Amino acid sequence: MSKIRTVVVDDSALVRSLLKEIINRQPDMECVGVAADPYAARELIRNLDPDVITLDVEMPRMDGLDFLEKLMRLRPMPVVMVSTLTERGAEVTLRALELGAIDFVAKPKIGVANGLQHLEHEITDKIRIAARAQVRKLPATAAPAASPAAAPAAPGTVPVRAGALGRLSTEKLIFIGASTGGTEATKEVLMQLxxxxxxxxxxxxxxxxxxxxxxxxxxGLCRIAVKEAQDGERILPGHAYIAPGGLHLSVDRSGANYIARVQDGEPVNRHKPSVEVLFRSAARVVGPNAIGIMLTGMGADGARAMKEMRDAGSYNYVQDEATCVVFGMPREAINCGAADEVLPLQRIAPALLERLRATAGLSLNRV
Incomplete structure (x- = not known):
């Protein structure tokens, strides 16, 4: 097999040197060039035709986002962003994922040398994933993000008026698991609810x-309220709760209410938070009132627990290969018999809403 040819773009000479060293230690990849800014990177990409580039978020001369946007319009290729663990770094990184970056690595604010060495497996795993990922080309002009009130319905969507789902919203819970490419895929689903x-x-x-x-x-984009989950809080209709990074999220019952459980613990399937933990609690606590959605991601996290959900009476949607950035977690869910329907990303929310209307508040046991 040919090696994954990688170009490193970072304004820090130390980071460039460390990333090059980390990449060249791998038997299946090589760093074919380094650049201190996007202008130098442009020439390297043109001359070396790499398989993957790592790109610093914030650089002089040309901002990393500006460069990424131009790259994904004119010459789309797999990009792994190198971010800083700051609020500004997080905002820029999320915008980079919107523009088509495959994934990101968060470098430490201090102790960069030791920190990057500690992240060697994460960095190289994400380069490998990026090399196999489906890359999307940006349109010639990027449309501004739609506001919740103005968000257009996706093709095939039946308009839903307020109150149209009635008491369904007090009985059902929707569970979503995602990894690589999932930030944008989850947004696509939530914006249609x-x-x-x-x-x-x-x-x-x-x-x-x-x-x-x-x-x-x-x-700020969705009609429903979206927040980071907090331990012990009641899970309410019209809200979405996201597992905090570095902690597991599950659901439990407190009387007639569902509540969130946010807890530390060992990684499951190498992940924390883990989809397996969330979906297993859905099978145990929610049963036939659960709806499962497995979106793009590498690996098998959550697949077996999604089958447990289905065995407990849930109805499960899995994203199809054509619309996945990485068809890993969805493939594993399909292979273990966890899927009721396999759909393109843009069809998942409309199908889910149509099923909710059709069941008129009844539990979703298959017939």
Whole structure:
């Protein structure tokens, strides 16, 4: 097999040197060039035709986002962003994912040398994933993000008026699991949900320091309220709850109410938060009132627990290969018999809403 040819773009000479060293230690990849700014990177990309580039978020001469936007319009290719663990870094990184970056690595604010060495496996795993990911080309002009009131319905969507789902929203819970490519996929689903949607509980693989900004970003785009989950809080209709980075999220019952459980613990399937933890609680606590959604992501996290959900009576949607950035977690869910329907991303929310209307508040046991 040919090696994954990588170009490193970072304004820090130390970071460039460390990333080059980390990449060249891997038997299946090589760093074919380094650049201190996007102008130098442009020439390297043109001359070397790399498989993947790592790109610093904030650089002099040309901002990393400006460069990424131009790159994804003119010569789309897999990009792994290198971010800082700051609020500003999180905001910029989320915008980079909107523009088409495959994933990101959060470098430490201090102790960069030791920190990057500690992240060697994460960095190289994400480069490998990026090399196999589906890359989307940006349109010639990027439309501004739609406001909740003005967000257009996706093709195939039946308009949903407030109150149209009735008491469904007090009985059902929607569970979403996602990893690589999932920040945008989850946004696509949530933006199509009406204000009186059943509550949504989400585990997206994301490190500490980024989920709060991600939730705030979605909250400004969606009709439902979106927030980072807090331990012990009641799970309410018209709200979405995102697992905090570095903590597991599950659901429990307190009397007649569902509540969120946010807890520390060992990684599950190498992840914290883990989709397996969330979906297993859905099978145990919610049963036939659960609706499962598995979106794009690498690996198998959550697949077996999604089958447990289905066995307990839930109805499950899985994203199809054509619309996934990485068809890993969805493939595993399909292979283990967890899927009721396999759909393109843009069809998942409309199908879910149509099923909710059709069941008229009844539990979703298959017939």
């Amino acid at each position: 009406p204000a009186d949607s059943p509550a949504v509980v989400i585990t997206q693989h994301m490190p500490p320091g980024f989920t709060r900004s991600y939730a705030a970003r979605l909250d």
